[in-house]
Amino acid sequence: MSLRPIPVPPVPEATARVARAVFRKGCLAMRVRDELGPLFCDEQFASAFPHRGGPALSPGQLAMVSVLQFAEGLTDRQAADAVRSRIDVKYCLGLELDDPGFNFSVLSEFRDRLIVHGLEEQVLDIMLERLSGLGLLRAGGRQRTDATHVLAAVRAVNRMEFVGETMRAALEALAATVPDWLADIAGQHPVWAKRYGARCDSYRMPKGDNAREEWARTVGEDGFALLEAAHAPTAPRWLREIPAVQVLRTAWVQQYHRDSEGVRWREGKDLPPGRIRILSPYDVQARYSVKRGAGWVGYKVHFSKVCEPDAPHVITNVATTDATVQDTEMTDQIHQSLQKRELLPAEHLVHCGYTSASLLVQARDDYHVNLLGPLRQGRFKVPAGASVRRSRLCMGSGLARHERNEAPVGRGDLQVASNHRSFDVPQVCHRLPDQVASLGQRGGTVAGGAAAAVPDPRRRRGVRHPFVAVLLVAASAVVGSAQSFAAIGQWAANAPQHALARLGRPRRRGTRRTGRAECRDNPPGHRHGLPRRPGRSDRSRSRRLGLAGHRRQGRSRLAARDHARRPYPCRDDGRWPDRQPAEGSRQDE
Structure with a gap:
């Protein structure tokens, strides 16, 4: 079909x-025509x-119908019916009231034509260019990217169904292409008509x-017999170029062994990786993948859209891959596409699948984009020769023990132990206390910084630490992925001494380790400072403590009550004054 461009008609009176x-307040399709005007013209396609060839339908109108179809989530048949019956769609396309529309199959043919000629992003580029020209879209601001799965239009089958259906698809293609040649081959194997006549089903x-197993071995022998006949010297050479025959050959290499002992299944590690394994003879690019516990056969699509509160939430980039492509492989490609469109954001919000140590630095240095997202647990590579702070973190129960020193590393010197597994963390994680402390520093001291201007809402009685130090410690814990008050307190209780001193919190005095906790010489009855007694579990200890942290029975309860009446004052530097425990209190050794 040939294209005969026609100008976009105005809306008929x-x-x-x-x-x-009918629509006194307007609707989506009418606002698109009134505000954006005719978006697409035939010359663009x-x-x-x-x-x-014969005249084709207007590709500009088909593109506009495709946009409305995606916006409303319509099928091809529903979109074609909307063109015939809906007044707002006719208004957007500039059609007469008696326009008969078109058949629904035209939409799929139009999409296939765009993909074949590499114009699959043409519609999106035209829309983004128009929105940018109207000032509705600009670079900078905030965007977010996420991925979702796309199901392939194929039936999910097991391995036996797959090999049987692949053999049947090859026979169907040969029957339609060279029926006489296939009749001669099938005459030598009369059981093929019964075995592969119907769809293979479990x-x-x-x-x-x-x-x-015997049935699968028989199917494998039949497939090798058909391939040998198609590659025989007497067979036409173009037979082996038929797509169904090529799929049969690739599938048999992936699923079967063939040697002097015969044909047998591939098992376990002999199977190819999922990234190259064919799962359906009718869609050779579909792959199997699992994300967030959900598995599917198909593809993965990555959407980037604007999430500014004062701007329209417009999709700025779309990338489709097979299901096995990791999200980290797409971060740089998404930034390249946004840079090509001149729509790079200032802040890019992503989930942990798109982040890594190198990607955080690359986005900042190469694209001037602040990539925001949690780091996933895994192994990160550190550039050779880089000078970083070596640290050992133990994150099993929120404890963090840092052992820092400056050293050039080659690969993997930054190690983190999590649930008896080790992985590397980026250098930026160890500089968080320094960066947060800079908010409250002026001239190398904590006092007098920006955080010092925040008024202290606490009562003077019972104050133990400077308010600036409390703010900075809380900020560091939140940046370090603390999501609750308990997590912030745990982070502060187990942070290294040098980090607390950097943030302005005084060093803990008299620290000692028992098990996995750090115990201090706290006042009697202080719940978080009670050391662990050997041979007793946390559960049994918690039963003996009241809500205020003191024991329910015995002399310790009286001592805790005496301590509650006489709270310890806090010195100006935030340290506990030297004071002996209350008489009669029992401290664990």
């Missing part, structure tokens, strides 16, 4: 009168059509493991 009478397969 009758269509406009009826549409405005001229490269996808030949110069000869209900029709033999029962029992031995019978199923």
